[in-house]
Amino acid sequence: MPVMAVNNDEQAGDYRSRPRWSAGKKMEAVLRLLRGEPLEVLSRELGVEAHRLAAWRDDFLEGGKEALKAQRPDRSADDRALRQAERKVGQLTMENEILRAAAEKGAPDPAGEAAQIAMEHHLALAVVCRVLGAPRSSVYARRAQAGARGRPGPAISISDPDLLRPIRQVLASSPFAGEGYRKIRARAVASSQQATG
Numbered sequence: 001m002p003v004m005a006v007n008n009d010e011q012a013g014d015y016r017s018r019p020r021w022s023a024g025k026k027m028e029a030v031l032r033l034l035r036g037e038p039l040e041v042l043s044r045e046l047g048v049e050a051h052r053l054a055a056w057r058d059d060f061l062e063g064g065k066e067a068l069k070a071q072r073p074d075r076s077a078d079d080r081a082l083r084q085a086e087r088k089v090g091q092l093t094m095e096n097e098i099l100r101a102a103a104e105k106g107a108p109d110p111a112g113e114a115a116q117i118a119m120e121h122h123l124a125l126a127v128v129c130r131v132l133g134a135p136r137s138s139v140y141a142r143r144a145q146a147g148a149r150g151r152p153g154p155a156i157s158i159s160d161p162d163l164l165r166p167i168r169q170v171l172a173s174s175p176f177a178g179e180g181y182r183k184i185r186a187r188a189v190a191s192s193q194q195a196t197g
Contacts, residue, residue, distance in 0.1 A: 021048075029053060030060045097121065098131045110134035111142065166191060 021029075032042055033053060043050040098117060107113040114134040118125040129136045166188040171179065174187075 019047075026056050027060065030057045033057050094123065094127065095131045098123065098128050102132055111138035115139045115142070 029042065029046060029048070030053075033039060034057070039050050039053060043053055046053075098121070101117045101121060102113055105113055105116070107116075110132050111129075111134045114125065114128045114132050114136075117123065117132075118128040125139060126136060128134075129139065167184055170184050170187040170191065
């Protein structure tokens with residue numbers, strides 16, 4: 001027959017004299033364990049049995065695992081429907097703003113109107129064109145035409161024929177058969193400064 005030891009030193013109800021640990025204090029102890037503090041050292045410091053600390057750690061990890069498995073409350077069908085409705089309200093509000101701006105303008109050209117509204121209200125051109133029924137390709141083609149109208153390069157105060165004269169003079173006075181545009185420009189600038197100064 002097995003022998004069982006009984007500790008008669010403890011009186012009935014002495015287990016209540018041990019401090020009760022709140023969930024927050026237990027979590028602090030478990031986090032210290034998870035950060036790498038030795039179980040035995042922490043047990044002595046806190047005055048809690050090592051097996052109890054290990055059980056708290058295991059319960060904490062198991063609870064975290066279960067929490068990750070469970071569906072979050074904000075992912076319920078009602079919450080998804082609410083988010084979808086909020087997105088739809090935002091989309092309709094933006095479309096109303098676009099249509100209100102278009103009605104104020106009253107322009108007969110939908111592509112030009114779409115480009116203007118998109119710039120003024122800082123909205124995506126694709127959205128404005130979709131709402132107004134304007135083709136985006138027309139807007140992009142107009143932008144390309146507007147950029148191609150001017151002469152490429154920096155704007156200068158001299159007309160092309162006036163600029164051609166000093167370039168030809170520099171080329172005629174050069175002892176070399178070919179010159180790069182940088183040398184020609186530098187010599188033309190230098191000759192124009194000598195003529196004016």
